[in-house]
Amino acid sequence: MQTAQYAETGKPQAVTIFGIMHIIFAAFGFLSSIWAAFIAFAGNPFLNFGPKNPAMEAQAKAQAEMQEQMLPGTLISTAVTLVIAALMLTAGIQLLKKRRSGLVWNNRYAWTSIVGKAITIALIFIYTVPAMEEMMSGMGGKTPMPGGFGSMMAMGMVIWIVTTAIYPILALFFLNRRPVKEWFAAQPH
Numbered sequence: 001m002q003t004a005q006y007a008e009t010g011k012p013q014a015v016t017i018f019g020i021m022h023i024i025f026a027a028f029g030f031l032s033s034i035w036a037a038f039i040a041f042a043g044n045p046f047l048n049f050g051p052k053n054p055a056m057e058a059q060a061k062a063q064a065e066m067q068e069q070m071l072p073g074t075l076i077s078t079a080v081t082l083v084i085a086a087l088m089l090t091a092g093i094q095l096l097k098k099r100r101s102g103l104v105w106n107n108r109y110a111w112t113s114i115v116g117k118a119i120t121i122a123l124i125f126i127y128t129v130p131a132m133e134e135m136m137s138g139m140g141g142k143t144p145m146p147g148g149f150g151s152m153m154a155m156g157m158v159i160w161i162v163t164t165a166i167y168p169i170l171a172l173f174f175l176n177r178r179p180v181k182e183w184f185a186a187q188p189h
Helices: 003-009 013-042 054-069 071-096 101-138 149-164 166-175 178-185
Strands: none
Touching: 013 071, 013 101, 013 166, 013 178, 054 071, 054 101, 071 101, 101 149, 101 166, 101 178, 149 166
16 A cells, blocks of 8 residues: 555545535535525516416515515525535535544534524524515415415424534534544644
């Protein structure tokens, strides 16, 4: 074996796996933030593809008003996502470079992500749920959505966000085990 191959033999697989996944998920975070910001300022372009009838036009108007009400929450959520994506990208690069700081950046990302998810859940109840309820009531029963749809959708969003918390928890668990931490301690900064 060559010297470089010996160096790789003691490297925990979790370092490479999470390094690659961090970079992929960070790219997705950046793209979703750009898309959310676009929709927040330019509106949802998909609303214009439906058939033009009074009910659909009323729904499109109501959705535009709802998006306007949700703008502060959308901007806060987008900023949180950008911060998390930047931390995640930095962590992924440092992990793949086999740097000791990769563990530090991973932990920063993971804890920030968990806090960010709590913030996002709060934003759902502060901005999204009231905006959806107002949209549904403002349409005067002309919506194709069933009653209670806003609450069901909010619960679905909360369940999704809680589910996405699994990844940062796994990153904390697998990269902070004793053998992995010992490997990190032997790496350059």
